[in-house]
């Protein structure tokens with residue numbers, strides 16, 4: 001199918017873009033990489049009256065070092081971030097997760113901001129933002145506001161973004177010094193959305209006991225899901241096989257996923273627990289002992 005008729009505007013500056021989203025409100029839709037929006041329009045699941053194309057605003061695409069972590073402009077292509085020296089050095093978890101997003105061709109067009117704003121419940125980047133404690137810079141003609149990741153994802157394909165706002169930047173703090181990381185997922189074929197996935201961070205002391213563990217799932221809820229019970233269980237423990245498997249079981253028990261055409265709820269739940277244990281093991285192997 002072809003999209004329904006729409007009007008097209010292509011602002012050249014951030015100010016023009018903010019003015020356009022103010023003017024068109026909920027009749028307008030931002031076009032970033034188009035990798036989710038264009039298929040939805042072609043299937044007529046989305047019928048925006050006006051498309052506001054951000055692709056002619058170079059100021060919205062950048063990767064900058066900031067307070068140990070990174071500030072990433074919303075229009076940065078996923079593939080650019082995946083290959084970027086600062087991402088590989090400071091946030092290897094992000095680079096690892098990006099390699100699992102669709103195929104290279106999709107990541108060459110798809111943007112970091114587009115993935116986060118679209119908020120697909122099986123997307124990798126929301127889980128990465130959740131495990132790192134990301135912050136979202138949201139702009140409108142009235143100014144900017146910062147939204148913490150815990151407040152940003154509000155439901156299935158839904159975020160705290162209002163129709164008159166643009167996501168302009170995501171700020172991702174660096175993990176604690178020496179922390180190990182891992183992103184694990186299961187998908188039916190390479191490049192498909194995850195059936196379930198998990199981002200993990202682990203910090204160990206000189207005795208290789210866990211001083212901090214963070215886990216955030218994708219594919220098992222309307223948005224990213226932190227596994228706070230499993231995180232609390234791991235504190236102070238040596239991450240041997242039995243402990244890690246038990247953490248996976250605790251994390252799994254707290255999940256309440258839905259069934260869909262891709263997998264049953266029971267399968268998603270089971271796989272999520274297995275992946276959590278796998279990710280914790282890999283993150284612990286990568287962690288450097290502290291102190």
Ligand code: FAD
Nearest residue numbers: 030032033034035036037102110111114115117123167193
């Ligand atoms: P668009 O499609 O242009 O926009 C998506 C939505 O976000 C629209 O509603 C748009 O209005 C809004 N939006 C975009 N940017 C902003 C902004 N700055 N401020 C406010 N709103 C904004 N994704 C995964 O995470 N994992 C996968 O495994 C995966 N596999 C894929 C496989 C295929 C075959 C395809 C086609 C896509 C896949 N994707 C996957 C989706 C891909 O990552 C998209 O790039 C991403 O979901 C949307 O980013 P985009 O830049 O293309 O945004």
